[in-house]
Amino acid sequence: MEPVFGVAYERPITRLREFLTALRSLLVTGEADVRGETLTASPPMPTAVPGADPPPPVFVAAMGPRALRVTGELAHGTLPFLAGPRTLGEHIVPEITTVAERAGRPAPRVVAFVSGVVTDDVDAARAAAARQSAFYDTVPSYRRVIELEGAAKAADLVEIGDEKVIAAAVRRYFDAGATEVVFGATELAGEAARLRTWNLLGELA
Structure with missing residues (x-):
């Protein structure tokens, strides 16, 4: 800001x-x-x-309790990033849903942004994830949700593996209460891995 x-x-x-x-x-x-x-x-x-x-829907990247309360009252939903399934299910979804219900509003949408990729070269993708996500370890709001998830660093929340691994990860987010899951895999691996990721997500959808 x-x-x-x-x-x-x-x-x-x-x-x-x-x-x-x-x-x-x-x-x-x-x-x-x-x-x-x-x-x-x-x-x-x-x-x-x-x-x-x-009117178009309005979303807020709210993850903390106070921001979630305002979002539940006045917006259509939240766009959490680096908030894993445990954090969604135990903190974000209950808070924003309860507030929206009390305000007489429809159930809010929870659009989980997840970084990850389908690849066989897990080590290389992990190294890329560590480089690209290090910034988030220095931001208090992201540090909070990383710690709530029980992770040591943002890179631990990047989903990397074959189709079976990524499909299971997507299911965990939905099971935790996400209404939508958006996957970002633009720079973790090469073009072939990105295409595998998009193909899998299309099949799951």
Whole structure:
């Protein structure tokens, strides 16, 4: 937030609530009049598209308890990344679902983003995963979900193996309450491995 966008990273949950409140109003009516503690959204005229029918769904990359509560109240679902099946089933899905029910809203969608690939060269893919995921080990929100899963580092949550291994991993995410599973395998292995991954996911779908 601060180095990239120049926005102070202060009171993030309040900002999230106010942002979603304004966004929902804009998407439904084309107008907004939100004068909050962290932002103001009061355009002088309706947007070019005065509300969509139906409004597009809004998702938040929420994984912490407070962010999940706001998301359950005001958004359509969450997009967790590096939150493994245990974290989904024990923390994320129960929290966001309970809040949505209390708010009288439909069951939220939980779109699990999973990094992984179908390959026979597991060692090479593991080495690539370690290089590519090291950044997430330094981010507090990701460190939290990595630890909740019982993993030591982000690379431990990358799913790598043959078709049977990856199919079982996908099932674990659905069993934990994910409504959708999105697999990213762009740079873990070569083109042939990516095609195997996509073919498997197509068959599972």
